[in-house]
Amino acid sequence: MLFQLFRTIRLGFQTIQLHRLRSLLTILGIVFGVASVIVMLAVGEGARAEAMSMINELGTKNVIVTSVKSNSVGRDGNSGGAIRYGLTDRDLRRIAALLPRGATFCQTREHRRTIHHLSHQVEGRVIGVTPAFAELTHLRLAHGRFINSLDETGGHAVAVLSAGVAAQLFPLSSAIGETIRIGNDKYFYVVGVLDSKMDVSNDSGERYDENVFIPYASDRMRFGDNTVIDPGGLQLPEKVEISQLTVSLPSTDQVQPVAQLMRSILMQAGREKEVSFLIPLDLQARAEQTQRVFHLVLAAIASISLLVGGIGIMNIMLATVTERTREIGIRRALGARRSDIIFQFLIETLVLTGMGGVLGVLLGFGGARLVESIGGVATIIHLWSPLLAVAISFAVGLLFGLYPARRAARMDPIEALRHE
Structure with a gap:
């Protein structure tokens, strides 16, 4: 049986070599269908990896609450009529x-x-932070250190610069150990500089390249309560005690209950319209759902391409059966069974689609690299994607080659021998 299989495959290759151009045009549909599957899967996997990386940077065990200014904010009579909104120290104590x-x-x-x-x-x-900020937001330093607990408890005037700020203030020298002035008269000692890769942050594309991090206690002590200062008087001062609160939980099972608890606390305080919640775990679930839909769309597009390729295969194999009618009659007259004829034509079809699958894989790899280099889009090709594409090409060959093979096998030997 192995010898017969090898001989039939060799016969299939010989038949293809007799009609090289026709065979190439026949498998183009399979080639482009397989290549499109690989390229689209590579782009989809690359987009998924980038989205998941951003979400993981935010932390799937985190709940992030941000103060936002709504139309219903009020003024604080104890702070010169400043607009007051967002999270407060009292809210933080209740949540903690x-x-x-x-x-x-x-x-x-x-x-x-x-x-x-x-x-x-x-x-x-200027962002006042506590020492836990670097760990919860996965900040990476290029030089120096981040703010520590001694800086926070002692209210030290130290600062950590983003790479963008450090490059602008210290274009020819290192920022570590130098002194910067914030505002008119607040001096801070630079103890660290962030990695330049952190200039685009992990929270929805917000940029870190203009940030200066100082201890939270130093920020409250040196800059007071107002977060917006407009010397020209064009904008009312704003009083925000806490701009953002990030809570990290031991397990993902606790994320939703704690988020609901925080919402209840802020709703009781009448501040539900002054805050926005960001739950990376929800973002992850939505990203995975979007990815599933994207894969379904890709599968539909690829299926259409492969369907067109399969129709081309069936068409050319029907023409081949007609051309080789006399050969079929001779083989039947010499004792070949119907199953032998079916096997022969199926093998030839699978050889065609297999070659198309291999060429499609090579074209898909090249197309993915071209998209990545020209379009700047990250692409990821997993081992299973070319294997799946080749398997689908063989399945297309088997599906669309079965009817021509059965038609060849059902020919009457006598009528086939009379065919001119």
């Missing part, structure tokens, strides 16, 4: 008291200021 064992959190406060060093200055964003 109800968090499960093992949970950690960090609060931040941010405001825009002018940062100076000698003749250089940049409009940046």
